[in-house]
Amino acid sequence: xxFDAIGIAGSALTVHRKWLDAVSDNLANMxxxxxxxxxAFQQKYVEASESPDGQGVYVxxxxxxxxxxxxxxxPDHPLADANGxxxxxxxxMAEQMGSLIVAQRGYQANAQVVDRARETYMAxxxxxxx
Numbered sequence: 001x002x003f004d005a006i007g008i009a010g011s012a013l014t015v016h017r018k019w020l021d022a023v024s025d026n027l028a029n030m031x032x033x034x035x036x037x038x039x040a041f042q043q044k045y046v047e048a049s050e051s052p053d054g055q056g057v058y059v060x061x062x063x064x065x066x067x068x069x070x071x072x073x074x075p076d077h078p079l080a081d082a083n084g085x086x087x088x089x090x091x092x093m094a095e096q097m098g099s100l101i102v103a104q105r106g107y108q109a110n111a112q113v114v115d116r117a118r119e120t121y122m123a124x125x126x127x128x129x130x
Contacts, residue, residue, distance in 0.1 A: 004055065006121075009113035011056030016107035018059050019046045023100045030091040035079045040069025041089040066090065 022044040029041040043065030048057050068090065075084030 005117040006114055008056040009110040009117070011051065011058060012110040013107060013114070015046070015048045015057050015059055016103050016110065018062070019048075019103040020100070020107065022046050022062065023096055023103060026089075026091050026096050027093070027100075030089055030093065030096070032089060033074075033077060033079055034069065034087045036071060036081045036085050036087050038087070039067025040087045041091075042067045043089060043091050 026043050032041045034040050045063045045065065046059055047061045047063060049060035050056075051058055069087040070090050071085045072088055073084050074080055074086050077086050079086050
């Protein structure tokens with residue numbers, strides 16, 4: 001039972017870490033400028049699913065958002081088109097910060113589960129030694 005808890009929480013730690021990585025990439029690239037002829041930075045998502053054996057979760061896919069972005073008038077930018085427009089990613093800072101908090105809390109909760117399960121296992125070993 002203790003090892004099951006460690007394995008399940010460990011798989012959730014991996015999923016939350018990948019989610020944190022995706023959010024940090026989105027935040028780091030939300031001000032990247034692209035030419036209007038190309039795609040803007042595509043927001044990253046993490047899709048999780050239950051393991052086939054029911055003993056945890058895994059990252060099912062990491063889809064990308066739209067590359068359409070939002071057009072901004074910046075005629076002095078080196079990537080500006082003939083009309084003075086450039087393209088920015090369409091990433092919402094508030095949404096990303098909310099995702100960051102949820103992913104961070106999930107990671108912390110699963111880390112505590114691993115820690116408590118380890119403590120329980122160690123206590124059981126001490127009982128067996130006495």
